[in-house]
Amino acid sequence: MNRDSNTYTIIYASVMVVLVAVVLAFTSQSLQSLQKENEENDKRQQILRSINVQIPADEAKAKYDELIETSFLVNEQGEKIEGDAFAADVAKAFGEKTYPVFVARVDGETKYIMALSGAGLWGPLWGYISVNDDRNTIYGADFSHAGETPGLGAEIVMPSFSGPFTGKHIFINGEYKSVAIVKPGKSVAGQDYVDGISGGTITSQGVDKMIYDSLQGYVRFLTSQNQQEDEIIK
Amino acid sequence: MRLSNKSKEILAGPFSKNNPVIVQMLGICSALAVTSKLEPSIVMGISVTVVVAFANVIISLLRNTIPNRIRIIVQLVVVAALVTIVSEVLKAFAFDVNKQLSVFVGLIITNCILMGRLEAFALGNGPWESFLDGLGNGLGYGIILVIIGFFRELFGSGTLLGYQVVPDVFYQWGYVNNGLMILPPMALIVVAVIIWVHRSKNKDLQEN
Numbered sequence: 432m433n434r435d436s437n438t439y440t441i442i443y444a445s446v447m448v449v450l451v452a453v454v455l456a457f458t459s460q461s462l463q464s465l466q467k468e469n470e471e472n473d474k475r476q477q478i479l480r481s482i483n484v485q486i487p488a489d490e491a492k493a494k495y496d497e498l499i500e501t502s503f504l505v506n507e508q509g510e511k512i513e514g515d516a517f518a519a520d521v522a523k524a525f526g527e528k529t530y531p532v533f534v535a536r537v538d539g540e541t542k543y544i545m546a547l548s549g550a551g552l553w554g555p556l557w558g559y560i561s562v563n564d565d566r567n568t569i570y571g572a573d574f575s576h577a578g579e580t581p582g583l584g585a586e587i588v589m590p591s592f593s594g595p596f597t598g599k600h601i602f603i604n605g606e607y608k609s610v611a612i613v614k615p616g617k618s619v620a621g622q623d624y625v626d627g628i629s630g631g632t633i634t635s636q637g638v639d640k641m642i643y644d645s646l647q648g649y650v651r652f653l654t655s656q657n658q659q660e661d662e663i664i665k
Numbered sequence: 666m667r668l669s670n671k672s673k674e675i676l677a678g679p680f681s682k683n684n685p686v687i688v689q690m691l692g693i694c695s696a697l698a699v700t701s702k703l704e705p706s707i708v709m710g711i712s713v714t715v716v717v718a719f720a721n722v723i724i725s726l727l728r729n730t731i732p733n734r735i736r737i738i739v740q741l742v743v744v745a746a747l748v749t750i751v752s753e754v755l756k757a758f759a760f761d762v763n764k765q766l767s768v769f770v771g772l773i774i775t776n777c778i779l780m781g782r783l784e785a786f787a788l789g790n791g792p793w794e795s796f797l798d799g800l801g802n803g804l805g806y807g808i809i810l811v812i813i814g815f816f817r818e819l820f821g822s823g824t825l826l827g828y829q830v831v832p833d834v835f836y837q838w839g840y841v842n843n844g845l846m847i848l849p850p851m852a853l854i855v856v857a858v859i860i861w862v863h864r865s866k867n868k869d870l871q872e873n
Contacts, residue, residue: 582701
């Protein structure tokens with residue numbers, strides 16, 4: 432058969448594309464359940480890291496079930512609403528003005544874990560940040576990225592970056608300030624701050640913006656509850 | 666199994682005299698992107714070796730049926746399918762590694778070494794030779810990546826594979842990690858130094 436004829440070329444291309452599609456669909460189908468499990472365990476690991484618990488993926492589910500008491504979604508007014516916080520896609524949930532909250536109990540103390548979602552230099556950033564039951568002091572934080580530069584922006588996943596968040600305050604004198612990321616050695620007045628990544632300036636700025644924007648949605652949840660509790664005490 | 670002399674030449678040539686990165690100057694882009702740490706360099710080297718070896722075999726098997734006018738497209742489809750499978754398998758069985766390499770797995774598709782080998786070798790040779798050629802070129806590429814990754818991580822972060830190797834005492838004496846090593850330009854300079862050393866040992870590669 433003439434390999435240069437149009438008919439041969441078109442038939443060849445069609446058959447090849449169909450074959451490749453079948454192979455890829457089969458691979459994707461047969462590996463899907465494993466991938467989903469990996470993703471869920473990875474998410475559990477991230478949430479656990481935000482309360483300073485570091486464990487291998489295969490133990491994540493047991494530990495997660497042990498430490499996380501409940502999880503729910505809140506709206507901008509800080510009221511609980513219907514929905515599954517764990518299954519929710521954070522970026523999508525934020526778009527619908529709903530915010531996932533996970534409540535953990537660590538050594539007898541209640542910690543509130545909130546989700547973060549933003550953008551870095553090359554792609555999306557996300558993470559989790561936990562506060563003590565004063566709903567102001569940060570207990571721990573964890574950050575992830577889709578494709579920041581290894582050795583530079585990608586360093587945000589390291590404990591050396593997320594560690595210093597512990598003990599910082601989201602509110603100063605009752606006013607929402609977030610936590611700033613600054614160039615190492617610099618400082619900023621009127622709010623708490625941590626050092627950024629040298630050489631990863633745009634990623635650091637992305638984390639800064641992500642924390643500010645994401646926690647903004649939680650402000651009412653964090654403050655309203657305080658008032659309610661205050662009222663109960665009164 | 667014993668390899669014939671020709672097979673040995675095909676397999677070992679790309680390690681030195683015919684190295685894809687430092688002699689043919691292919692795949693420089695990914696050599697810059699993933700080598701700021703040693704671990705991604707190693708995984709990238711292995712992934713490219715697997716993909717180029719199998720893509721070579723498949724194209725070599727199909728070489729007498731591929732219509733000439735769409736041969737580049739056929740090669741791309743084969744490579745893209747293989748890369749997608751590698752990426753899916755990594756996601757299912759080596760989730761952490763996949764997370765680390767993230768976008769770079771997908772970028773294997775655009776690695777010039779792949780197209781270069783498919784076009785220059787697999788289209789004109791049998792499957793076994795093509796497999797060896799793919800293996801040799803993938804490893805030749807991997808070796809260079811590992812060398813660059815080694816020096817960049819050592820001098821840029823003071824660690825190797827994430828473990829600290831520069832003793833704390835050095836830092837107390839005033840030693841500072843060279844932040845420039847982590848930035849892409851230093852990868853180019855390291856490649857250039859490797860080429861310099863390599864050519865001064867292989868005089869026949871020198872051009873006037």
